[in-house]
Each structure stands twice: as C-alpha cells, then as structure tokens.
Amino acid sequence: xxxxxxxxVDPAQAxxxxxxxxxxxxxxxxxxxxxxxxxxxxxxxxxxxxSLGVLSHAVNLAGGPSPSAxxxxxxxxxxxxxxxxxxxxxxxxxxALKNGNRGAVIGSMFVAMLLGIVxxxxxxxxxxxxxxxxxxxxxxxxxxxxxxIIIYHALHILVGVVWMLVMMVxxxxxxxxxxxxxxxxNLRLFWHFQAVIWVFVFTFVYLQGMVA
Amino acid sequence: xxxxxxxxxxxLLGRLTLQQIPYxxxxxxxxxxxxxxxxxxxxxxxxxxGKWGYLWREWxxxxxxxxxxxxxxxxxxxxxxxxFADALMIRTQQxxxxxxxxxxxxxAVHGYLTPFHLGQIFTAHGLIxxxxxxxxxxxxxxxxxxxxxxxxxxxxxxxxxxxGLWLTTAGAALVMLSLFVGNFAHGGWYGFVPYFELPYxxxxxxxxxxxxxxxSAIGTSLGSxxxxxxIVKMRAPGMTWMxxxxxxxxxxxxxxxxxxxxxxxxxxxxLLGLDRYVGTHFYTAGMGGNLMLYNDLFWxxxxxxxxxxxxxxxxxxxxxxPTFSEKTLFGSATLVLASFAIGGxxxxxxxxxxxxxxxxxxxxxxxxxxTMLVGIPTGVKVxxxxxxxYRGRVRYELPMLWALLALFLLLVGGMTGMMxxxxxxxxxxxxxxxxxxxxxxxxxxxxxSIFGAVEYWFPKVFGFKLEQKWGTWFFWFMxxxxxxxxxxxxxxxxxxxxxRLDYIPYTxxxxxxxxxxxxxxxxxxxxxxxxxxLYVSLRDRVKNRAGADVWGTGRSLEWATHSPVPAYNFAITxxxxxxxxWTWRKENGLTELHPGDYEGIHxxxxxxxxxxxxxxxxxLGFALIWRIWWLALLCVALIVALIIIRSFDRDTDxxxxxxxxxxxxxxxxxxxxxxxxxxxxxxxTVIAHSIPQSGTGGISGSTTSxxxxxxxxxx
Numbered sequence: 001x002x003x004x005x006x007x008x009v010d011p012a013q014a015x016x017x018x019x020x021x022x023x024x025x026x027x028x029x030x031x032x033x034x035x036x037x038x039x040x041x042x043x044x045x046x047x048x049x050x051s052l053g054v055l056s057h058a059v060n061l062a063g064g065p066s067p068s069a070x071x072x073x074x075x076x077x078x079x080x081x082x083x084x085x086x087x088x089x090x091x092x093x094x095x096a097l098k099n100g101n102r103g104a105v106i107g108s109m110f111v112a113m114l115l116g117i118v119x120x121x122x123x124x125x126x127x128x129x130x131x132x133x134x135x136x137x138x139x140x141x142x143x144x145x146x147x148x149i150i151i152y153h154a155l156h157i158l159v160g161v162v163w164m165l166v167m168m169v170x171x172x173x174x175x176x177x178x179x180x181x182x183x184x185x186n187l188r189l190f191w192h193f194q195a196v197i198w199v200f201v202f203t204f205v206y207l208q209g210m211v212a
Numbered sequence: 213x214x215x216x217x218x219x220x221x222x223x224l225l226g227r228l229t230l231q232q233i234p235y236x237x238x239x240x241x242x243x244x245x246x247x248x249x250x251x252x253x254x255x256x257x258x259x260x261x262g263k264w265g266y267l268w269r270e271w272x273x274x275x276x277x278x279x280x281x282x283x284x285x286x287x288x289x290x291x292x293x294x295x296f297a298d299a300l301m302i303r304t305q306q307x308x309x310x311x312x313x314x315x316x317x318x319x320a321v322h323g324y325l326t327p328f329h330l331g332q333i334f335t336a337h338g339l340i341x342x343x344x345x346x347x348x349x350x351x352x353x354x355x356x357x358x359x360x361x362x363x364x365x366x367x368x369x370x371x372x373x374x375x376g377l378w379l380t381t382a383g384a385a386l387v388m389l390s391l392f393v394g395n396f397a398h399g400g401w402y403g404f405v406p407y408f409e410l411p412y413x414x415x416x417x418x419x420x421x422x423x424x425x426x427x428s429a430i431g432t433s434l435g436s437x438x439x440x441x442x443i444v445k446m447r448a449p450g451m452t453w454m455x456x457x458x459x460x461x462x463x464x465x466x467x468x469x470x471x472x473x474x475x476x477x478x479x480x481x482x483l484l485g486l487d488r489y490v491g492t493h494f495y496t497a498g499m500g501g502n503l504m505l506y507n508d509l510f511w512x513x514x515x516x517x518x519x520x521x522x523x524x525x526x527x528x529x530x531x532x533x534p535t536f537s538e539k540t541l542f543g544s545a546t547l548v549l550a551s552f553a554i555g556g557x558x559x560x561x562x563x564x565x566x567x568x569x570x571x572x573x574x575x576x577x578x579x580x581x582x583t584m585l586v587g588i589p590t591g592v593k594v595x596x597x598x599x600x601x602y603r604g605r606v607r608y609e610l611p612m613l614w615a616l617l618a619l620f621l622l623l624v625g626g627m628t629g630m631m632x633x634x635x636x637x638x639x640x641x642x643x644x645x646x647x648x649x650x651x652x653x654x655x656x657x658x659x660x661s662i663f664g665a666v667e668y669w670f671p672k673v674f675g676f677k678l679e680q681k682w683g684t685w686f687f688w689f690m691x692x693x694x695x696x697x698x699x700x701x702x703x704x705x706x707x708x709x710x711x712r713l714d715y716i717p718y719t720x721x722x723x724x725x726x727x728x729x730x731x732x733x734x735x736x737x738x739x740x741x742x743x744x745x746l747y748v749s750l751r752d753r754v755k756n757r758a759g760a761d762v763w764g765t766g767r768s769l770e771w772a773t774h775s776p777v778p779a780y781n782f783a784i785t786x787x788x789x790x791x792x793x794w795t796w797r798k799e800n801g802l803t804e805l806h807p808g809d810y811e812g813i814h815x816x817x818x819x820x821x822x823x824x825x826x827x828x829x830x831x832l833g834f835a836l837i838w839r840i841w842w843l844a845l846l847c848v849a850l851i852v853a854l855i856i857i858r859s860f861d862r863d864t865d866x867x868x869x870x871x872x873x874x875x876x877x878x879x880x881x882x883x884x885x886x887x888x889x890x891x892x893x894x895x896x897t898v899i900a901h902s903i904p905q906s907g908t909g910g911i912s913g914s915t916t917s918x919x920x921x922x923x924x925x926x927x
Contacts, residue, residue, distance in 0.1 A: 009789040011800035017784040018449045023814065025445075029368050033441040036471060040433055043475035047509060051483065051494070054505050062493070062500030137492045141500030144492035148483070166856055174862065183859075 027182045034186040038193050041156075045197055048149050049204055055141045056212070064140035067209030070133065075126035076206040079119050080198065083157070086115035087195045094188055102175065105184075106168050112191070113164040116157050123154045146205060153201050156194050163187055215491040217839070218414045226840035227416060232394045237329070238318060239301075244392050273818040275370035276779055277355050278673055280377050284352025285666070287377075291344040291384055292659075296739065298337035300732055303697075305330055307729040311719040327714040331398025332417065334712050336387065338401025339421065342517070343428045344384045346655065349662045350524045351376075351435050354463045356673060358439060360770035360777065361457040363448025363786045368441035370816040371864075376435040378826025383427035386833050390420040394837070397421035400712065402514060403484070405495035405506040410488045416837050419488070423833040426481050429474045436470035439463055448769070450788035457768040457791075458541060461548045462527025465555040466520050472559075473516035480509035489839075504570060511562035519558040522654065523551055525661035526593055529615045531768070532668050533597050536612035537604030538765050540792055547596045550589035557585050567638040576635035583633035590626055594619065609763070610683045614664030617691060618657045625653030628702070643712075646705025649698050656694055663690075671758035675776035679752060682745035689738035697731030700724050760805060767792040772805065774880040780813045780868060783877050806881070810873040817866050821858045825851060 054060075090112040096104035127150070130136075137147040167187060170180050221227055234240045258264055271279060308314060309323030317324040325333065359367055367373045390396040397417040399407050408418045443464045447456070456464075483494040484506065493499040495506045534541045541547065563571060563579040571579075597619055606612070628650040631637060641647060671677045704724050709716070716725065749756065761771045771794045773782050790796035797803050828847050835843035 009796075011796075011802060014789050014800075014802065015450075015787040016789075016797070016802055016804075017808075018787040019784060020811070021449065021785040024364075024368075029441060029445040032445055033369060033372075033437055036437040036440055040437070040471055040475045043472055044479055047476045047479035047512075051479070051505055051509070054502055054508075055494070055500065060500035060502065062498070064500070137486075137490065141493040141496070141502060144483075144486065144494050144500075148486065148492070162852075162856075166859060170860065173860075177862075179862070 026178060027185065030182040031185050031189070034189055038189060041193070042197075044152075045149075045200070048145070048152065049200065052145045052149060052204060055145045056208075060141040062140035062142075064143060065135055066212060067142070067146065067205075068212050070130060070135050071206055071209050072126065072129070073206065073210065075122055075129075076202055078122045079126075080202060082115045082119045082122065083195055083198050086112045086119065087191055089115065090188060090191050094184070097176070097181070097184060100176065102171060106171055109164050109168055109171075113161055113168075116161040116164070119157055120154060120161070123150065123157075127151070146209070149201060149205055153194070153197060156190075156197075160187070160191055160194060163190070214489060215410060217410075221839065223842070224840075226835070226838040226843075228393070228838045228840070232416075233392065234395070239325075239329075240391060247388075247392075268820075269818065272823050273820045275366070275374050275816050275818060275822075277359050277367045277370065277373060278777060280373050281352040281354075281356035282673065284348045284355060284377055284380070287381055287384055288345050288347075288349030288352060291340050291348070291387075293739070294388070295337050295340040295345050296735070298333045298340070300736070301325065301333050302330065302337065303725075303729050303732045306713065306716060307722075307725040309714060310716045310722040310725060312717070322715045325714065328395075328398055330714040331400075331712075332396040335397045335399065335401050335417075335421065336390075339425065340384075340387060341655065342401065342521070343425065343432075344380070344387060346521050346658055346662075347428065347432060348380055348384075350466075350521060350658070351380075351432065353528070353662070353665050353669070354439055354467075354524060355435075357669060357770060358442060358460050358463050359446065360672070360773070360781060361460045361768050362443065362446060362451055363769050363782060363788065364442060364446040365781050365785075365813065366816065367438050368446055369438050371819060371822060372434055372438050374819070374822035375825055376431045376438065378822050379431035379434070379829055380428050382826045382830035382833065383424040383431065385830055386420060386424045386427070386837070389834070390417070390424075394420065402510055403506070405484065405503045406497045406501070408484060408488075409496055419837040422481050422485055422488075423837055426478060426485075427829060427833055429477050429481070432470055433474040433478075436467040436474070439467045440471060443467075448782075448786050448788055452788075454545070455788055455791045455793070458530040458544055458547055459524070459527035459768075462523045462530065462551050465551040466523035466527075469516045469520045469523070469555050469558060473513045473520070476509055477513035477517075480506060480513065483509070489836075507566055507569065508562070511565045512559075514565060515562040516555075516558040518651075518654070519554050521658050523554060525618065525658045526551065528661040528665040528668075529597060529618055530593075532611045532615040532664050533600050534604075534767055534792075535668075535763055535765050536607045536609060536615075537601045538607075539600055539604040540767070540795070542596050542599035542602075543592075544596075544791070546592055550592040550596075553589035554586060557582060557589075561586065564633065564635075564638075567635040568642045573635075580633055580635045584630060587626065587630055587633075590622075594623065594626075609667075610678070610680060610687065611664045611668035611763075613684075613687050614660050614667060617687070618660035618664065621653050621657040621660060621694070625650055625657055628653065641705060641708075643710050644705050645701050645709045645711055648711045649701035649705055652698055652701070653694075656698070660690075663687075668763075669770075671756075671762040672770055672775050672777060674753075675758060675774075676749070676753040676756040677758050677762065678745060678749040679756065682741050682748055686738050686741035686745050689734050689741055693731045693734030693738055695731070696734060697728050700727045700731065704728075761794065761798075761803075765795075767795045769793050772797065772803075774805065774877075778876050778880065780815060780873065783810055783813075783873050784808075806877070810870045810877065812870050813868040813873060815866055815868055817864055819858075819861075819864070821854060825854060828854070 089108050093105050093108035093112060096108060127147070135143060137144045164187065167180070167183060170183070174180060217227070219227065220229060258267060271283065274280065305323040305325045309316075309320070314322045316322050320326045320329075355367070355373065359365070387396070394416040397403070397408070397413070397420065399413065399418075401421075403418075403421070406412060443456075443460055483492075486492045487494050487496065487501075493501040495501050495503050497503060530541055530544075530547060560582040561579060563575065564583045567576050567579070597615075608616075628646070632641075632647055632650055667678055667683065704721060707721065707724075709718075709721060716722075758775050760774055762775060769786060769788070770777075772786060786793070794803075828851050832844055832847035832851070835841070835847060
C-alpha cells in the first residue's frame with residue numbers, strides 16, 4: 001500500500017518549491033467569494049419564497065384582503081422598467097471600464113444610481129398607498145410574508161445605491177486600482193442579481209397575487 | 213409599527229431595569245462573583261505584566277489564520293466548559309428531584325432548581341454546545357489546518373476571517389451576559405412556536421436566544437464563504453483536486469452545507485424576530501400564521517447543521533488514522549464521495565425531527581428512507597478507516613486513541629440513529645431519552661475527534677507536543693464517564709423517560725439517574741485531568757519540542773513546514789507532486805525544508821476593524837434584546853460607517869522582506885539543531901524532518917513514537 005505506487009512524478013525531476021510563484025489571482029478570488037455570498041442570499045430568498053408558498057392559502061388571509069384586491073400592477077410595472085434600465089446602464093458603465101474611461105464609468109453609474117433611487121421612490125409610494133388603505137404586515141400571515149419579501153428586496157436596492165455612491169467617490173479618488181475593479185465587478189454581480197430576484201418577486205408576489 | 217409590550221419600558225434604557233439583575237438567585241450570584249474575580253485577575257495580570265500591547269498587536273487585531281483559529285478554539289473550549297457546567301446542573305437536579313417526597317432547596321419544590329431556571333439551563337446547554345462550542349472548535353481547526361494542507365499563505369479573505377471570529381465571540385459574550393442581566397430562553401434550544409412568540413414568552417430570554425443564534429449564524433456563513441474560496445482558489449501549484457488532503461475535502465463539503473443551510477436559519481429566526489418586534493403573523497396560532505413553517509425552516513437548517521458538525525470530525529479521523537497506521541488512507545476517493553453523499557442527503561432528511569407532527573404516512577416514509585440512506589456513505593467511511601488500520605503499523609498514541617474512540621462512538625450512535633430513522637419508532641420515543649442518548653453519542657463522536665485533532669495538530673501550531681500521562685488519564689476518564697452516563701441514558705429511554713424533566717415522578721428511575729450522576733463525577737475528574745494535561749505540557753514545553761514532522765509519519769503538506777508555523781506558513785510556496793505529498797517526499801528523500809534563496813512575501817496587515825465591528829454587533833444585539841432603539845440605530849450607523857471607511861483604506865497589505873524571512877527560517881533551523889549535532893554543511897541547509905525512508909512494504913517511519921524523527925540530514 002505504498003503511497004508512491006500510484007504516483008507518476010519522477011522524483012529526480014520533481015519540482016518541490018514553486019519559485020517566483022506569482023500568487024493567486026486576487027480579483028478572481030474576490031469575485032468567486034462574491035458569487036458564494038450571492039448563493040447565501042439566494043438561499044435567503046428561497047426560504048422566503050417557500051414561506052410565501054406556505055402562507056398563500058385562504059386560511060392565511062385571516063379575513064384580511066386577498067392580494068388580487070389591492071395589488072396595483074402599475075407600480076410593479078414602473079419598478080420593473082426602472083430596475084432593468086438601471087441594470088442596463090450599469091452594464092454601459094462596465095463597458096466604459098473596459099475602455100478605461102473614468103468619466104463615462106462615473107456618469108453612467110450616476111444614472112444607474114438615480115434609477116435605483118426612482119425604484120425606491122416607486123416602491124415607497126406603493127407601500128405607502130397600501131398602508132393608507134389599512135393593509136399592514138400585521139393584518140394576516142399572508143401580508144406578513146408579502147411585505148417582508150418586497151421590503152427585503154427594496155433594502156437590497158438601497159444597499160446597491162449606497163454602494164454605487166461609495167464607488168463613484170473611490171473611482172474619482174484612486175482610479176482603476178485592483179481594489180476598485182474587483183468591487184465594480186462584484187457590484188455588477190450584485191446589481192444584476194437584484195434584477196434576477198425581481199423577476200421572481202414580480203412573478204410570484206405580484207402576478208401570482210393578482211390572479212389568486 | 214412596533215408591538216405593545218408588557219412591563220416597563222423607557223426610551224433611554226429600554227426594558228432594562230435593576231430588577232433584571234438576578235441578585236436573588238444564589239447560584240447566579242456565586243457564578244457572577246467567580247467570573248468577576250477571574251476577569252479581574254486576568255485583566256490585572258495583563259496590566260501587571262504589560263501584555264496589553266502584545267495582546268493588541270498579536271491577537272486582537274490579527275488576521276493570521278492560525279491565530280484566529282487558536283482564538284476560535286479557545287472560545288470553543290470556554291463555552292464547552294460552560295455547557296458542561298450546565299449539563300452537571302441538569303444531571304444533579306434530575307438525580308435529586310425524584311418522587312413526591314424528594315426535598316426542595318433554594319425555592320424549588322423538588323431538587324434545587326426551579327423549573328424556570330432548569331429550562332434556561334437546558335436551553336443554554338443545547339445552544340452553547342452546538343453553536344458556541346462544537347462549531348467554533350471545528351471552524352478553528354479548519355482555519356488552522358486547511359491553508360496549511362493546501363500550501364497557502366493565509367485564507368482567501370483574512371479580514372473577513374477575523375470578522376467571523378469576532379461576530380461569533382459577540383454572540384457567545386451575549387449568551388454569557390444573559391446569566392447576569394435578564395434571563396435566557398427556557399423552552400429548549402431549537403425553540404417552539406407559538407410558545408416563543410411574545411404573548412407566551414414576554415421576557416427577554418427568547419430575544420437573547422434569537423440574537424445570539426443569529427450572530428453565530430452570520431459569523432459561520434461568512435466563515436464558510438472564506439473556507440470554500442480558500443480551498444477552491446488558494447491551492448498551491450500541483451495541488452489538483454485528487455491530491456487534496458482528506459480533511460480539506462471534508463472541510464469543503466461541510467462548508468458547502470454551511471453556506472446553503474445557515475441562510476435558512478437566519479430566515480427562520482428573522483421571521484420570529486418580526487413576529488416578536490413588529491407584530492407580524494408568521495408563526496402565530498391564528499391570524500393566518502403557520503407554526504409548522506417554523507419547524508420546517510428551522511430543521512431545514514438543523515439537520516444539515518448536524519452533518520456540518522460531523523463531516524470535519526470524519527475528516528480529522530481520516531487524517532489521524534493513516535498517520536498512526538503508517539499507511540495511506542484506504543479508498544480515499546470513496547471517502548470523498550461519501551462526504552459529499554452525506555452532504556447531499558443532509559438536505560432531504562429534516563422532517564425526521566418531527567415524524568409525529570402532522571405528516572402523512574407517505575411523507576414520513578420518504579424521510580424515513582432518506583434518513584436510512586445516510587447510513588450507506590457513513591458505513592463506507594467506517595470501512596475505509598478499518599481497512600486503513602488493517603495490516604498497518606498501528607501506534608496507540610493519544611490522537612489515535614481519540615480517533616478510535618470517535619470510531620466506536622460513531623458505531624453506537626449511528627446504529628441507534630438508524631433505529632430512530634423508523635417513523636413508527638418515533639411514535640414511541642419522540643422527545644424521549646433514547647433520542648437524547650443517541651445524539652449525545654454523535655456529538656461525543658465530534659468531541660472525541662476534536663480532542664484527537666488538538667493532540668494531533670497542537671505541536672504544529674505551538675512547536676511542542678502535549679505530554680502523554682495526564683492526557684491518557686483524561687482520555688480514559690472521558691471514556692468511562694461517557695459509558696456510564698449514556699448507556700444508562702439508553703436504558704431510561706427504553707423505560708420511557710422523556711427529556712427536559714425538572715421533576716421525575718417515578719422513584720424506580722432513581723438508581724439510573726444516580727448512576728448517570730456517577731458518570732458525571734468521572735467527567736468532572738476528567739476535566740481536572742485535562743487542566744493538568746495542559747499545565748504539565750506547558751511546564752515541560754522545552755523538553756517536548758517538536759520538529760516539522762511531529763509524529764514522524766505525517767503525510768500531508770502541513771508537516772512540510774516548521775513547528776511552530778511561521779506567520780507566512782511556507783517560506784516558498786510548495787509545488788505538489790503527490791496526494792500524500794510529505795510521505796512522497798520522505799520516500800524519495802526530498803525532505804529538505806530549505807529551498808534556497810528567499811523572496812519577499814506579500815501578506816495582509818493587522819487591523820482592528822473586525823474587532824470593533826464585533827463589539828458594535830454585540831452592542832446592536834444587546835440594544836435589540838432590551839429594545840433600546842437609539843443604541844440600536846447608533847450601532848447600525850457606526851457599523852455601516854466603519855465598513856465604508858475601511859473600504860477607503862489603501863494601506864492594507866505589507867511585504868515581509870526576504871532578509872526577514874531568511875532570519876526566521878534560519879532561526880527555526882538553529883533551534884532545531886541546538887539540541888543535536890549539526891550536519892556541518894556550509895550554508896546550514898539542514899533541518900528537521902523525518903527519517904529518510906527505505907521501506908518497501910508500507911510507509912516505514914519512526915515507530916517509536918516518543919522520539920520524533922527530526923534527525924538532521926546531510927544534503
């Protein structure tokens with residue numbers, strides 16, 4: 001059972017130490033870690049959507065309003081358009097990054113951030129309207145999970161907006177350093193991920209709620 | 213939006229009042245006095261010996277994965293002791309409070325603990341042992357060993373690593389604080405709804421439980437991201453997947469479980485938090501809540517968590533057994549497959565925690581079958597270890613003894629686990645002591661592997677071996693204690709006793725409960741032996757100096773650097789040629805640790821930010837528990853500000869210059885050669901390693917364990 005039986009490396013020729021080893025690709029490592037983080041966030045959403053499925057029966061309305069009675073598709077439509085437009089424009093910012101155009105990166109990121117703020121305003125108005133009609137998370141189990149999902153998603157948008165603000169300052173301060181570049185790539189992942197999640201929120205919370 | 217609270221509340225202090233200090237409970241007051249004296253002694257000693265600067269520079273602000281691992285393990289040991297003290301109190305109470313004529317002391321009708329106090333103790337015991345003892349101990353070991361085994365300089369994200377440590381520490385500190393300010397949850401460590409809802413548990417106990425749990429969940433998720441990224445991205449050149457050491461494989465599969473399951477726990481707890489703070493209706497009985505939702509969400513985390521704990525233990529056994537059998541691991545590819553099979557099936561078994569609750573027979577059958585499936589990969593592993601020992605040159609040193617104990621406990625615990633897998637059986641003994649005895653044997657498997665791992669890798673981290681005499685006493689008393697306590701517990705389980713009783717009405721159970729208390733006596737003595745073990749080892753540390761290949765028969769890459777390991781791990785990144793790289797090098801006479809000219813090494817700088825974030829998260833947890841809103845908002849604002857400020861810090865790295873590396877390396881070599889003849893070769897290219905190998909039928913090496921083979925070797 002010698003361990004060397006299966007080895008094919010010739011000991012006489014073997015390299016034992018990796019001299020001048022350049023180390024590991026820092027940007028790739030950071031980006032990979034961010035994918036892992038997004039997997040955890042996807043699991044949070046998965047658990048929340050599973051809870052939505054559990055709490056979507058008639059008994060979970062507890063005599064409160066059913067989603068078809070109060071969901072206003074205009075707001076969801078507006079949120080969809082602004083968020084997807086924002087993601088698109090963030091994509092342009094990344095194209096500008098490839099070209100090394102600092103001004104264009106900051107400019108398009110600024111527009112993407114503004115659209116994120118517009119999204120937050122629309123979501124705020126939507127939620128405010130529901131509250132004004134007495135539709136609160138405390139009314140029923142269904143409304144609890146309904147508001148939890150849309151507010152949790154809006155919080156992510158808020159984080160993205162703050163992150164973009166910070167990145168604009170950092171690009172202006174230090175240009176395209178390795179730190180800035182990996183953060184821009186991670187922010188791109190983050191921002192696209194929010195759009196992907198929005199597809200699920202739109203489908204399972206708004207559309208499914210409308211037809212329920 | 214916030215719920216209406218019973219009892220006093222003020223904007224400045226929230227629910228905190230002087231009445232929340234339990235000064236009328238003598239046990240807690242004595243504990244408090246002891247803890248206060250100990251803390252005063254430690255602080256005074258640190259000041260007297262002028263160690264604050266040292267502590268700050270070398271430990272509190274460190275991002276070195278080995279030091280972070282050591283702190284994780286220290287935290288785990290402290291909490292293990294706390295959890296053990298809880299266990300001792302539970303066993304004492306149950307031995308005392310049997311039958312209607314049993315006397316009561318200190319306010320209790322029977323025994324010496326009120327039901328409320330006992331409830332807090334068994335809740336804290338469960339939570340502490342699972343998430344604040346076993347988890348930090350294993351995470352600490354993975355932190356230390358994984359980068360060494362893959363030939364990396366540090367973890368992928370050293371800063372995040374420190375953050376994970378301090379978040380976990382913040383959670384542990386809050387659990388300890390609940391002893392002296394307020395109280396802890398008293399409904400069991402996994403919580404019940406709607407019992408844990410505000411109307412039925414109006415105190416702060418559940419809030420303590422919820423936020424400490426949440427903090428440790430966040431810390432562990434961050435740690436899992438770090439370990440996976442380290443294993444995937446930071447391997448040394450030549451370290452292909454099939455050359456990955458088995459402990460690293462186990463760490464990978466275990467952290468994949470953590471990565472995917474801990475977020476579900478966060479959701480389960482956060483929804484309960486919304487119910488308790490905002491007044492939503494996720495788990496309420498009525499108003500459209502669904503209490504089975506909590507059970508499902510919690511155990512969707514809870515069962516994978518069990519395998520999160522056991523897989524690193526299996527990895528440890530898979531490292532120790534080959535080293536002390538002097539053979540390569542039997543069928544290591546199947547062991548890797550088995551690890552991932554266990555990790556995969558862990559997602560499909562959670563319902564077996566509540567077979568008796570509201571599931572149809574077809575659902576129960578499904579989860580029954582998946583649970584039994586776990587036995588197949590686990591059985592594969594058991595045979596892997598047995599065939600590794602078969603015809604090996606087995607040496608019964610302390611790490612090996614612990615690994616064998618773990619193997620034995622795994623067999624008994626696993627077989628009884630298979631008995632629990634039958635849904636029909638569960639209708640007989642759900643929440644009975646049979647189940648409790650089963651899972652205690654499983655966590656003892658984990659504990660035994662951890663003690664084995666500490667014995668095994670301690671010299672690698674600290675540069676000296678632990679002594680054997682007291683360690684052997686410690687081992688045997690743990691064996692006897694476990695046997696007496698938990699075999700008896702199986703009998704009580706057959707007898708029909710249920711868990712968490714503060715009063716036992718049947719006097720015929722009294723002998724068994726007293727036998728279990730006798731087992732606890734052995735445990736207490738074992739703890740004393742453990743302290744003696746550490747003390748004597750520390751006293752005789754010069755005598756027990758260890759070389760690079762401490763046990764003489766080490767197999768993987770961590771034995772190919774000095775003991776203690778320098779800050780940068782490897783002076784020059786190793787190039788990997790074989791699965792058991794170090795064994796391969798020894799067999800081919802390539803054990804030299806002096807690769808020649810050194811280069812500067814790029815390393816992360818120390819930073820205090822993770823420690824401050826940990827303190828702020830602890831403040832946030834405290835504020836939320838006591839509903840001190842201004843403090844909570846302040847902590848959130850400071851946390852966000854600190855994260856942003858840190859992101860502007862460009863001075864986060866440093867380079868260890870080549871001459872400093874040279875200095876450390878030659879220092880390590882001199883230390884080795886001080887006690888033995890030098891080889892007399894100019895340039896001093898000689899160090900520490902194992903005896904050159906010449907054997908053919910097996911890995912020959914030093915079989916006399918007491919003299920690690922670090923004789924110098926001529927180049």
